[in-house]
Amino acid sequence: MITREKNLVSIIITSFNREKYIKDCLESILAQTYRDIEIILVDDCSTDNTLQIFNEFKREAVEKRPEMKDRIISxxxxxxxxYAGPLTLGMFLSKGEFIAIQDSDDISHSERIEKQVSYLIANPQYELVGTLFSSFxxxxxxxxxxxxxxxxxxxxxxxxYKVYKRGGHCICHGTTLFRGSVFDRLGGFTRRLGKEADFEFLQKxxxxxxxxNNLPEVLYYYRRHPEQMSKKDDTGGPKI
Structure with missing residues (x-):
């Protein structure tokens, strides 16, 4: 049986050539009001300066918060x-009672993790919670x-449940926080799939x-830019 660290949130970030955006993403995670976190970056063989920026971020973060020394991992x-393989690897590496997803070009509201954890603690029958989001x-x-x-x-x-039963999609994967036991029980993503792997994981x-459930607050911000994997629309979801 897997033992997970109580109250810890493992935040999984995957990246590929995100030097333009990764620092904003990381700083929004370090600024979370919920402090009991670990940051796990799985870089998919970037050819730009993504890893160098991450390493500099880690050095500066640990200077400010020494307790993060072993909790910022790449x-x-x-x-x-x-897409799918790095996410699953990040989940395998996670130690937290909770796992959160964060796309490397997006930004989280500073209270995102705190509000999602509070929701799951107050509602033990729930195992996964997303949020509303806006694009920028x-x-x-x-x-x-x-x-x-x-x-x-x-x-x-x-x-x-009605939406997923009819093959639809109504939870933004990048906003999700779920109990680590969900991954331990069901496993991760299907590697043969591209960006649609997030839909399959949620459907599973x-x-x-x-x-x-989803929180009815905007706690996540989706960046619109030309290199996005998902071009279904500019908000990463189904056409409205």
Whole structure:
């Protein structure tokens, strides 16, 4: 039986050539009001300065918060394997009672993790919780540029099960936080799939009885830029 560290949140970030955006992403995680976290970066063989930026971030972060020395971890893959494999590896490396997902080009609200953990603690019947999110174009001097209204395709409560039952999608994977026991029980992502692996993972959770919900607050910000994997629309979800 796997023993997970109580109250710890393992935040999984995967990256490939994200030197333009990775620092903003990491700083938004370090700024979380919930302090009991570990950051696990799995880099998919980047050819730019992503890892150098990460290492500099770690050095500065540990100077400010020495307790993070062994809680900021990076793994660099020897070859590019795509989207699903690095996410699953990050989950295998996680030690936390909870696992959170964070895309390397996006930004989390400072209270995101605290509010999601609080929800799962207050509602022990739930195992996974996402949030509302908005998209933005740029981030400068701590301000989100081109911030749009929250997306409309996120659903709540019992409506979530109806949507997934008919093959739809209504939880943004990048916003999710779930109990580590979900991964221990169901495993991770299907490697043969690309970005759609996140939909399959969430669908697998729902089909296997994982009780899920979304918080009705914008706690995550999705960056719009030309290198995005998902081009279904500019918010990473189904067309509205």
């Amino acid at each position: 793994i660099s893959l020897p070859r590019n394997v795509g 174009f740029d981030y400068k001097n701590g301000k989100l540029i081109g911030l749009r209204r929250p997306v409309r395709w996120i659903k709540f409560n019992e409506e979530i 959770c729902i089909k296997n009885g994982v009780k899920a």
